[in-house]
């Protein structure tokens with residue numbers, strides 16, 4: 108009996124899909140210090156909830172899923188139905204998964220104690236990012252940060268388990284529900300992106316080892332608040348325009364960040380007299396994207412300090428955000444600093 112070795116050929120007849128997320132997580136598990144499979148399982152739990160939320164976002168216009176939910180959240184923002192649906196789906200998946208002891212969510216005032224004493228991880232999540240774009244069919248997202256609890260497993264959750272600076276994240280990621288759905292994450296060993304193949308119900312590796320261009324020609328900022336901007340920021344924007352950089356602003360942080368991560372660019376949500384700390388939240392928006400940015404060779408600051416070094420003091424605290432290609436972030440910082448001397 109003859110035995111023929113299998114030779115993988117890239118015939119054009121059947122294009123080879125990338126590696127599945129599951130297989131990739133398994134393979135990468137050993138990269139992780141505490142590799143015992145719990146973090147891998149947690150990433151799978153998030154991926155599962157993502158598939159369900161993806162289905163809901165795809166049919167938001169049809170099944171009466173669009174529109175306001177009729178309540179406001181702790182931010183004073185009117186919750187959209189999809190904010191609430193996504194929050195339920197992720198919290199449920201994290202509860203069922205069994206790896207998480209506590210969740211911090213944009214949509215919940217308090218820390219959610221999952222009553223799971225064996226859970227080693229704390230998750231901070233923005234279940235649905237870009238809520239103002241849900242009803243107009245523009246890309247939206249999900250953002251998540253994962254920390255290892257610091258108090259003994261089995262003991263009651265303490266503030267110190269939750270109020271950890273971003274440089275303590277063990278993993279972080281975002282999902283982009285756009286023309287295709289992507290999940291991008293890091294465990295501190297580089298950044299990888301996976302695209303969802305709806306018909307197979309699987310995420311496949313499509314963007315291995317993502318690296319952000321060092322510099323770019325795109326700036327993303329809502330200039331509607333221009334009159335309130337610091338003079339330093341106005342000066343930086345003036346330079347961007349003199350250089351005829353492109354202004355791009357989708358109004359969904361995940362989508363603006365993702366474009367700039369791939370193409371080069373800077374996203375800025377500054378402070379202003381009305382919102383001295385800007386709009387975006389440190390624990391479940393800025394920290395996760397800052398971890399990914401740095402892992403991809405980009406940068407993230409609050410205008411002065413590295414986002415990942417900010418010590419959190421409250422659950423829903425806000426921070427100004429300057430994130431993107433490191434040359435651009437550095438230059439923007441220099442313009443801000445000039446005005447401060």
Ligand SMILES: O=P(O)(O)OC[C@H]1O[C@](O)(COP(=O)(O)O)[C@@H](O)[C@@H]1O
Nearest residue numbers: 233235236237238239329358359360
């Ligand atoms: O409308 P503005 O003030 O430009 O704010 C847009 C920003 O607010 C956000 O929608 C805030 O996130 P949520 O939608 O999760 O509340 C970001 O996605 C986006 O970048």
Ligand SMILES: [Mg+2]
Nearest residue numbers: 233236237392
């Ligand atoms: Mg958000």
Ligand SMILES: [Mg+2]
Nearest residue numbers: 213233235236
């Ligand atoms: Mg949100």
